[in-house]
Amino acid sequence: MRTIALRYAENFAPNEGTIAAHQQVIDAIGYVWYGKLGNPISDKVAGEILQSQDPMILLIHSGAQGRYWAHIEGIQRAMPTDGIPSYYRGMAEKFKCWFKVYAFEKASKNVMGQCVVASSQKLLTSASRYSMSPYFIIEYTEE
Template sequence: MYSIALRFAEKFAPPEGTIGAHQKIIDEKGFVWYGKMGSVVSDANITKVLDQSNPKILLIHSGGVERYWAYINAVKKEKPDDEEFPQYYRHISDNFKTWFCITKIERAEKGIMSKCIVSSSKALLSEASKHSMSPYFLIECE
């Protein structure tokens, strides 16, 4: 199964945190857009993920131990409507180049990063993420 691993930080997040802020909108609307800052995720990688039977991305808390699977049903490059993503990053939303439409978030199993490999290098995600400044990883997980 292909997926994309993204790091997130709590630097600008509200008290309920990044995951909590996104979950609140899922609870209200049934979905939320999650913005990825910086470089664009390639169309080829987006297609690999969306072609899966149950597409999802792995959200990795930078500096923390939390890992989450976010189930997605769409990806786009244009900014969504403001009310479809958390308010705390609306003022910087123009910096987000890829948007993932998340329909469900669940905590990933402990040790998930040691069970995924980076497609390009075949290294374990747990090792690659320590030594790489890559903005995202295309990963393979069972």
């Protein structure tokens, strides 16, 4: 499966953390928009992700062990009008790409060893250590 891996941090998150804050919105309305700072992913990559049988992206906690699959049903560049966590409100215009998430799933501990970065053909485990890139286009193979 071809998808992306996005780094995330807790810099702006509320005390409960990024994933928990997003999960609260899912629990309330059935989905949440997860924003990506910086440049959006390309339309081509977005299309490839959404064509998967179960579209999802991998979220990697920078500097920690948290790894989550975000199951998605949409990708857009326009800022959503609803379904975003309240802590995003003051900075939502900084996000240039939005993923409509309907479920989070904790990824296996070795998930990064199952992902190959498309551009370098290196395992995500090593590529993410030596790169400052906020996201990677990956090929994921389940064991």
